[in-house]
Amino acid sequence: MERSRSTENLLPITSIQSGSGVEIAPDVYCYTVQVANVFFIGNPTTSNEWVLIDAGMPHAANKILEAAEKRFGPEHQLKAIILTHGHFDHVGSLIDILEQYKVPVYAHPLEFSYLKGITDYPKPDTTVEGGLLAKMSGIFPVKAIDISAHLHELPSDGSVPTMPGWQSIHTPGHSAGHVSLFREQDRLLIAGDAFVTVKQDSLYKVLRQKKEIHGPPVYFTTDWRAAWESVCKLADLKPSIAATGHGKPMTGAALAKGLVDLAENFQKTAVPAHGKYVHTK
Numbered sequence: 001m002e003r004s005r006s007t008e009n010l011l012p013i014t015s016i017q018s019g020s021g022v023e024i025a026p027d028v029y030c031y032t033v034q035v036a037n038v039f040f041i042g043n044p045t046t047s048n049e050w051v052l053i054d055a056g057m058p059h060a061a062n063k064i065l066e067a068a069e070k071r072f073g074p075e076h077q078l079k080a081i082i083l084t085h086g087h088f089d090h091v092g093s094l095i096d097i098l099e100q101y102k103v104p105v106y107a108h109p110l111e112f113s114y115l116k117g118i119t120d121y122p123k124p125d126t127t128v129e130g131g132l133l134a135k136m137s138g139i140f141p142v143k144a145i146d147i148s149a150h151l152h153e154l155p156s157d158g159s160v161p162t163m164p165g166w167q168s169i170h171t172p173g174h175s176a177g178h179v180s181l182f183r184e185q186d187r188l189l190i191a192g193d194a195f196v197t198v199k200q201d202s203l204y205k206v207l208r209q210k211k212e213i214h215g216p217p218v219y220f221t222t223d224w225r226a227a228w229e230s231v232c233k234l235a236d237l238k239p240s241i242a243a244t245g246h247g248k249p250m251t252g253a254a255l256a257k258g259l260v261d262l263a264e265n266f267q268k269t270a271v272p273a274h275g276k277y278v279h280t281k
């Protein structure tokens with residue numbers, strides 16, 4: 001991977017809960033590095049095996065692995081990595097982790113060209129309506145990484161390797177191969193960036209991590225119609241708990257109402273008024 005440390009070091013985005021974790025089920029731990037969440041799947045009271053969902057911001061591998069050691073012990077065994085999508089804030093530490101743990105990485109095939117070093121992501125839309133973060137997004141890395149040696153397709157039947165009881169749901173829009181992960185048994189949803197629980201486009205709200213449901217981060221979202229359909233699909237699941245790529249996990253009435261509101265008013269509240277990926281008809 002080509003690194004541009006000088007640029008990355010300039011990213012002034014660290015939320016106040018950076019580097020902390022919260023258990024949202026006995027076997028689901030949400031760990032926040034800077035502004036991005038990663039998830040540890042595995043119950044430390046019964047096993048030291050675990051699965052990592054997403055790989056956070058660049059230069060966070062040690063923090064993620066230290067947190068895993070704290071949770072699963074020094075002999076912890078990472079079995080696989082599942083990606084909701086391939087944006088830099090979800091794969092930032094992937095290569096560093098794979099250097100230490102040669103595990104399979106599962107993603108939707110529509111993300112593959114970005115994960116095999118073939119195409120770079122579409123450039124973030126810095127002109128989009130949406131405040132300072134959108135303006136800053138021009139310095140976010142979009143360079144494709146190449147993890148071909150580890151990469152596998154998520155099965156098309158929705159099953160998730162190494163995660164029995166979970167299903168992957170294709171939720172495109174924010175990116176073409178975006179997936180969300182859902183477990184029927186406790187209606188737990190890991191939604192990646194299909195929607196988020198913090199207004200990602202307000203630097204102030206990102207730093208304070210005020211909890212509220214919003215559409216996907218605008219500067220990277222390239223297909224708003226698909227993004228809306230994906231939010232409707234996820235609202236229909238009626239999750240009891242939802243954790244997203246950014247912001248804190250949400251439950252109960254705030255989640256249910258927030259999701260329905262977002263699905264019903266998507267065009268008004270989530271789709272920016274203007275931007276290069278926004279097509280008004």
Ligand SMILES: [Zn+2]
Pocket residue numbers: 085087174193217220
């Ligand atoms: Zn994203």
Ligand SMILES: [Zn+2]
Pocket residue numbers: 036087089090193217245246
């Ligand atoms: Zn993200």
